[in-house]
Amino acid sequence: MDTTSFTKKTPGNEKIEPALTPPPVEAMQTAFTNKPKVGPGKSKKRDIPEGLWTKCPACETMIFDKELDENLKVCPKCGHHFPIGSRERIHSLVETCTFEEMDATMTSIDVLRFKGASTYKSKLEQYQKNTTLKDAVVTGLGKIGPHRLALGVMDFGFLGGSMGSVVGEKLTRLIESATEKEMPVIIISTSGGARMYEGMFSLMQMAKTSAALAYHAQHRLPYISVLTHPTTAGVMASYASLGDLILAEPGAMIGFAGPRVIKDTTQAELPPDFQTAEFLLNHGLIDAIVPRREMKPRLVEYLDFLTAGKKAAAS
Ligand SMILES: [Zn+2]
Numbered sequence: 001m002d003t004t005s006f007t008k009k010t011p012g013n014e015k016i017e018p019a020l021t022p023p024p025v026e027a028m029q030t031a032f033t034n035k036p037k038v039g040p041g042k043s044k045k046r047d048i049p050e051g052l053w054t055k056c057p058a059c060e061t062m063i064f065d066k067e068l069d070e071n072l073k074v075c076p077k078c079g080h081h082f083p084i085g086s087r088e089r090i091h092s093l094v095e096t097c098t099f100e101e102m103d104a105t106m107t108s109i110d111v112l113r114f115k116g117a118s119t120y121k122s123k124l125e126q127y128q129k130n131t132t133l134k135d136a137v138v139t140g141l142g143k144i145g146p147h148r149l150a151l152g153v154m155d156f157g158f159l160g161g162s163m164g165s166v167v168g169e170k171l172t173r174l175i176e177s178a179t180e181k182e183m184p185v186i187i188i189s190t191s192g193g194a195r196m197y198e199g200m201f202s203l204m205q206m207a208k209t210s211a212a213l214a215y216h217a218q219h220r221l222p223y224i225s226v227l228t229h230p231t232t233a234g235v236m237a238s239y240a241s242l243g244d245l246i247l248a249e250p251g252a253m254i255g256f257a258g259p260r261v262i263k264d265t266t267q268a269e270l271p272p273d274f275q276t277a278e279f280l281l282n283h284g285l286i287d288a289i290v291p292r293r294e295m296k297p298r299l300v301e302y303l304d305f306l307t308a309g310k311k312a313a314a315s
Contacts, residue, residue, distance in 0.1 A: 056080050058251075072292045081229060081249050081292055085131075086138040086155035089188060093296050094151065099142035103173060107134050108166045112199055120197040123159065131157050135166040136191070139174040141183070145300035147307070150178035152187040154235075163235050164195035168205025171239065175212040179219055184303055188226040189240040193233025206238035213242050222306035224299065227254050227277065227286065245302055246286045247295075248277035254286070 053062045058080035068075075072092055073082040084092075090099055107124070114120040128134060136158040142151050152174050154161045171187065178185045194202040213223055225243030227236075229252040237256055240246075248254060255275035263270055273279045280286045290298045 054082070074292050079250065079291065081251060083156050083190070083229065084292070085157055086133065086153040086188075089153050090138060090140075090142070090151065092292075093144055093299070094142035095144065099140050099151070101138060101140040102177070103139060103170050105134060106166050106170060108164050108198065110197070111165075111201060112197070114197045123197065127158050131155065133158050135170070136161045136163070137167045137170050139170045141177070141181075144186075144296060144303070147184065147300065147303045148181075149184045149186055149303070150174045150181075152185070154188060154190045156190040156192075156230075159195065160192035161190045161235070162192055162195035162202070163205050164198040164202045165205065167195075168202070168208050171209050172205075172212045175209070175216050175223075179212075179216045179221065182219065182221060184222040184224070184307065185213070185216060186224045186226065186299065187239060187243075188228060189231045189235055190228045191231055191233070191235035191240075193235060203234065206234050209239040210242060213239055217244070220310065222303065224302060224306075226290075226295070228252050230254070232256065232258070241285075244306065245288075247288050247290050247298075248280070248286045249295075250277060250289050250291055252277040254280055 052065055054065055054068055055062055056075040056078060059075060059078035061075065061077045063075060063077075068082065069088075073084040073088070074080070075082070107128075108120075110120045110124075112120070133155055136156075137152055137154045139150070139152040142149065144151075152171050154167070175185055177183075194205070196202070216223060222244050223242065224245045224247065225240050227240055227246065227248040229249060231240050231248075231252065231254050233256055236254060253275050254277060257265075259270055259274055271279065277286060277289050281289055288298075
C-alpha cells in the first residue's frame, strides 16, 4: 500500500469535495518521477487527488474516500461524522430536482476595508475559488418527503462557516419567503461564529435572523434547527438555538465560547463531554441526536407531526 497518500488530511479543515474517482495506480506511482511531460501541461497538483484514503480521527481506521462519500461522510466502523459540504448535504436530503436555490449570486463586499495578514477581499476570492460557493450558506426551497419547505445549509469550508452580511441576509430572505408561502423552515448550521471581517455588520445579523424567525413563528409555522459539528458563538446565540425542535448530529461540538476560554474565565474543571451534543441532550438544550443517515426520514417524521394541526384545521 502506498503510504504517501495517507498524510495530507486534517479532519475539520480539509476542502470537502464531491465523490472522487481515484486515478489509476500507475498515475500515483509515476507522478513524482522526472519523466518528460506529454501533451498539454497540466500541473502535478491537479493530477494527484488529495488522498485516496482518510484516517478516521475517532477509531483510526483507514477509510477509502469513495466509501466515505457513499456513506455520507460517516465512518462505517465507528460512526464518526466527518464534515460535509452544503451541496452534498442538500443532495442527501431533498427530493431529486426539487431544490430551487435562492440568492445564489449574493456576495459580500468589504465594507470595513479590512486589512490584516491578508485582506478580506482576497480571503473571499480565495474561498470562492476553492469551494465554488459564494458564501457560507446555501438557501432555497425544496421538498423533503411530501413537505415543501425552506432549507438553509451552512458550509464550514467557507471561512469557517462564519456569519457575515450575506449569511444573515440569505437566511432572513429564506425565512421571510417561508412565512409568505406558509412553509416550514429547516436550517442546518455549522459555524465558528460571526465574521470578524465585517465587525458590527456581522453581529447585526443575529438580531435580523431572530426577528424573521419570530415573525415566522407568529404564523404558527415550524422551524427545525439542526446543529452539526461545530456550531458555536454568534450563530448558536441566534437562529441555531431558536428551533421549535433542535436536533444535533452525534458528537457535534456546540457552544458559545470555546471550552478553553470558559475554563480560564471560571477557573473551574469542565466535565469531559462538555459542549458535546450528547451533554446538551442530557441537559435539555437539544431535543434529539440524529445520525446523518437517519436525518431525512426523521425530518419527515417530525414535519408530519408539526404540520398535522395546521393541515387538520385547513381541511
Ligand atoms: Zn471511525
